[in-house]
Amino acid sequence: MSTPDALAVPPSSAGRQSGGRGPGDAAPSRPLSLSYGAVLLPLVVGAVFLLIWDLAVRLSGSTLFPKPFDVALGIIELVEQGLLFKYVVASLFRVTWGFTLAVLVGVPFGLLLGWFRRVQEAFNPMIQALRPISPIAWIPLAILWFGVSDAAPVFLIFLASVFPIAVSTMAAVQGVQMVHLRAAQNFGLTQFQLFRWVIVPATLPQIVTGLRIALGIAWLVVVAAEMIAVNSGLGYLIIDARNAGKRYDLVVAGMTLIGVIGWLLDLLMRQVERFPAVRWAYGARHE
């Protein structure tokens, strides 16, 4: 299916190796170097990074900054204390609910914004004014309203995610090609049918991209929110480690875990992007 330019969205990363194969295609023989590349290249980059990190700490003579091995030991210590799993669950719980609420509110709202000009005129200035306010700035209010509970970070994540989702959904709707809409009208579709069979499929790729970005933001915000507003979670782990004295190895261990989970979440979203209903809009560069 050819991809109209207006619907093309930024292609996902070079990490996707099997793009382009539909369910009915015969499997093309893949050169061995491709699968090596997927695994070997990042490993090499990672190893070089660790090496530079280790050397830099040794050369600087710092007693505070941990080396990669110290961080690994720190992670093991966290696992042994039994805190790690609990805190990961807490952070994931808050992201799940905040993000889900943001999707449930943001996607319909974005569709409305994109489809009805009046709605956009009415709400867009307000959205653009609220959007740049960092969720971090909302923390004092969140604590006042919700106390020290899960509701505060969930609220902050919702705030951080709902705007990117609504705006990218709105842009997706506005980007639907006139030719498709005219064709649909010629077929005599009702508003509802138009929505269900033309708008939604056409906008899905861009909406999913918006979701991926919003999920990244959500994960970022949950950590920041947990540093202040609650008593559990990965952000709290970092603050707690820092308050426990000179445990910067635990601090960096926490940071590493946050990074790893963020990466996994991103991988998850990329899998969603590979569904046929979504994948068609991405550039053919990676086939």
Added chain:
Amino acid sequence: MRRLVLLVVFGWIVFVTVLHLWLNLHVFDAGPRCKDKEGSEFRVGFLPVT
């Protein structure tokens, strides 16, 4: 396909919620609770500093 996605999403939400309630909010703990006879909470905030 859509059904599967929705099922997975819903399943994850339930799973992580139950896990969180169990591990962090101790909703399923049997045994004595540190609550008043009247059941009211009394939280005392502090910083670990003199």
Added chain:
Amino acid sequence: MFEPVRFNGWPELKEAFLSDYLQAAFILAPMAMALREQGVPIKIVYLGHRDGTTMMVHKDSYIHRIEDLRGKKIAIPNRFSNQRLIIFRAFKQRGMRIDDVALLEMPPPDMPAVLQVRAVDAVITGEPYSAQTEMDGYGRILFMTKDVWPEFISCVLAVHEKTIRDNRPQVQRLVDGIAGSGKWLDQRMDHRMQAAAFVGKNYYHQHPALLRFVLSKPPDRVKYTNLRVCRNDFEEIEALGVESGILKGTAPFEDYADPSFIEDETVIQPYNWEYTR
């Protein structure tokens, strides 16, 4: 019965108290007084401890007397703190002014690191963060509060007025418990050592060795008796607060304090404390 909730910064604790999430809090004394002036129905019912604050400088610095602080940067926990007021008081006694120095507000846990890298010239905060700089070898004591402002008050136990109204027996139990524990801690050094081990691990998440150092070297670095709320102490704090610009002086002692929970310190018995989990 009572659930202790640990915070990492003063603003978060203050907000949790304002939102009624906390029924009581160990809060900075001037902060409680300032909140009362702003109309928050807060009542100071007991003290947390006496002394327990130290001003530390980097061991390689040329600051050996308080006068040497002129023109330097000092980290304080919060503008509404007695740490700021003790600087003001010490300076007043030496003919200096508070704006002879630059004051930075900083969460106490951050202070050891900034002193070590010499991003500030001095830090004044409660224990164990001051002691940590000493134990780790880069900090030197400039002065202890007991040498400049005897019977120094830092944190106080404050309660919502409506908690006192609706649940006075609970508040009384809390104050009695704290009073009894304080007597127990000051009774014998090995009691202090026991507490260091238990509290460090389960409540503070700080190293017990550090807490043992704080509680013993010297033994009166921090004291846990004589914690009654006294008018003189607080009116002195209020006067300094007004003079240095952080308080307005609009709230009288009767408004922000309620000393009725412990009338007579001498009848308090040391609480025979057992480990409970």
